[in-house]
Amino acid sequence: MTIYALSSGAGLSGIAVIRISGSETEKVILTLTKKVLPTPRVATLRKIFSCKSNDLIDEGIIIWFPGPNSYTGEDMAEFHIHGSKAVIQAILDNLSKIENCRLAEAGEFTKTALYNEKINLLKAEGIGDLIASETEIQRKQALKIISGKNSYKFNSWREILLKNLANFEAKIDFPDEDLPIDILKNTKKDIDVVRSEIKKTLNDSKVGERIREGFKIAILGPTNVGKSSLLNYFSNREVAIVSEIAGTTRDVIEVHLNIDGFPVVMFDTAGIRKSEDEIEKKGIKLALKKAQDADLNILVFEPKSVDFSHFFKDLDLKKSIFVVNKSDLDLKKPEELEQYNPISISVKNEINIDQLISQIKKNLKIKFVNIEDTTITRERHRQQLMQCASYLDDFFKKESENDFDKAAEDLRLATRHLGMLVGKVDVEEILGSIFNDFCIGK
């Protein structure tokens, strides 16, 4: 099966690029250009015809990438054509008429590259991130992943674990062989290096994930204090908007913002009040959960707010900014809030919102103080590393020879989780390490 897709963005443009990958690529070029194949990897001007007749569709640049030296590892081609709706549609229509050709699914070119081992799992993730990047800092982080910096780190830890695991496995499977002794003791030094590096990496305040997913701000407060208006205010300021995803859940609305080059996701949540209504209670629970996960909470009140402090115990007030809305009503601020130095604003009259924004920026700067040394960029990475570290902790509890099998199991599981992180799980690697490092053969 050969796949094709418009690789440049939708909409009017000077030039559009259609990519083709698969065994039929050669046939596609011959059919549409009615000429011999261009020299590999040389941009070549060609007329493009309808596949079943001699009707000219467009004229453009064709580049032919014979596999395996292509992005996907298969035969590939790029058609650089004029970027009009009509031209693009005509060429896609003709491609669909060629046997064994079909439109690619989203991300399929990169997936194919992954299957053909042109790129590894982490790099594939990096490419996905680069395509989705909205801010400068996201772009830089994605490029860092593609360059293989984090994958090199993960792989080097895994190699150390594998090498030490091989010591255990060799001793278990070849007990009569002349092999290194005191393995339980002697491997601990190596393993400890990996363990402490993993722990150091985990202790990163999730900066990498925040860069990728956005700094999370939850807007929280009693009902009818103007939370939604505040979110609307942010989402309506054109400079700030990147995109809007409304109604992701029944009760939480999120908006993606770009503040000073930092990616931010702002959530509106259900209003909090004492309620007996089951559905409303669920919404409130969800709101509090969002607040817990968020990097910053904006707690919104109004001068008339009563009965709000009961939910303070469920919140981390240290990562919260207090806001009293509706200052236009010219009422006195509630006294109970004074100790939290609330900012008085009026969303309606756009009063004092700059002060709120500068507070948000201050928090952003603290969070993103160290953006150079991020290794973990996804929750998936964190989960695997946490599992790995926890098995390494178990490993360190094993002292006696009686626990040799359990220690080996801890190390196996730790290694397996690192393997899942980089996309490699194979017993042959352990055996390979055993036979390369030790002379086995009774």
Next chain:
Amino acid sequence: MTKDVFFDVVVIGGGHAGCEAAAASARLGVSTALYTHKIETIGEMSCNPAIGGLGKGHLVREIDALDGVMGEVADKSGIQFRLLNRSRGPAVRGPRTQSDRSLYKKYMQRKLLNYCNLSVFSDPVIEFIFYKNVVKGIITQSGKKISCNKLILTTGTFLNGLIHIGENKTPAGRFNEKPTTGLSEQLEKFNFSIGRLKTGTPPRLDRDTINFANLEEQHADVDPYFFSFLTDKITNAQVSCRMTYTNEKVHSIISKNIKLSAIYSGDIKGIGPRYCPSIEDKVIKFSDKKRHQIFLEPEGLNDRTVYPNGISTSLPAEIQAEICNNITGLENVKILRPGYAIEYDYVDPRELFLTLETKKIKNLFLAGQINGTTGYEEAAAQGLIAGINAAQSIKKSEPFILDRSEAYIGVMIDDLVTKGVAEPYRMFTSRAEYRLSLRADNADLRLTQKGIDIGLITDQRLKIYIEKFNSLEKMTKILTNLNISPSKVEKFGVNIAKDGISRNAEQILSQKDVKMSKIREIWPEIPFKSKEIDEQLEIKAHYRGYLNKQKADILAFKKDENLKIPEGVNYDILSGLSNEVKSKFKKIRPKTMGQALRIDGITPAAVYILLSHVKRKSIKNIA
């Protein structure tokens, strides 16, 4: 006068795979015949005189749990029982014994010649009878035509075997035995993918010319661990092995003559195993090692032959003598027979279903070394599975397939038919994902019931197993119903967290250094059933936590693992699969998701595409 004869199942070959295949098929009640060159070589140990070890010992226990013959014969002929890794935890203990080669053969032959539903013939098979792509029978050298429903081929290294000693090459299966050639040619016509492997043996030495005086001694265990769940004592005298070492003088002799070795002269094309390298390989690849150990293994109680394990070689005979004479203890040794390397054909096991039936010829099963494995135990385990499935198929019963979470046998066969082999395949415990669950001690608890379910288990074992199973259940119940507080248990010298929460006896048993003897000290009313039962309880407690986690993993594994892939999947229309992946899927035609995932070179992502296709399809069918 020739008369047509018919058997349900015919087994060709009397090696370890053949013996187990014939016995399993007969046990399931179908008429079975075993054809071999010579009755006297049935059960021959053609390589080293030992059974078991890590992974291998696990396999023998599993064969025994399914009422196979190997464990019992190994126990009867064992002359040096050792439980390897005794101190490193129960899951990695591997039973092993040196065997008396002639006793092993004798007991195996006695067993098979008296086996119910089994006939044994010494008449070489010279031709297969096919009808299209279905095997129908065989023709033997004596001119007999035998029809059968199923044929199990277990011809070991006999397919185009070629022996190398230095520059000398002799076609042969085992030493001084003829290889099987005509059959190969007949199989070739079906375009099986055939590969070539090699293996080697050391020279055999005359015990009476070895000076044992200064050599380290390796004793048998005082408390022997048996292969068979039926064995309760051994009768043979136990002997010791001795150890000696190569030295730098020996290494320099080998280096100097390396060009004369068949392996290094380029004469051998087959791929040898990494774990059993020739002494030439060891010296060249690990040149920094000053010495390599050699185990001097007796081949029998009344046999002068000694097997020097560790110096397999294909150097010319006179160089072999020179090497030996420079090793401590072997200064004046007489070589009874030189070492050699043997090359042989194997059928790519990816040509097989999990039942070990070939995909190309219906009713033909392959088992043992012919599938690219090495070792008696690996061969026997395949024989068992082939024999069971041949008989199951005749009885129109479900195939008998063990998966990776159930048995080493399952791990091995899954590895073979999904990944193929790159070197002679040997079992290791590292290959098992669920090593802590797949132990030698619990092979019966894992497998015997499965055997009972299909009628494979004979009365004696059935009785013993049921008794053990019931006792274990009963004891577990007793242990979980007895409780004690932390402060009380402290008086018995057991320290647990003083949280005021009482623990049951099973939890106390899982504490460090607590054995059943301590438990009875606390609760004298707990009955004693047997040492074996106590040991099971202790092991279960030892792995508490680990086994629970593994159980959860296994459940998750089985969920995806057992998701069936419909037979007629058209891989060509699956989007997003590379051609390479498609051709692999088409070649192997995996039956389950788990099997698809383990095909060499298949990524989880590719399987995910297949998975979503299969799921989508089943939804469509409902709609």
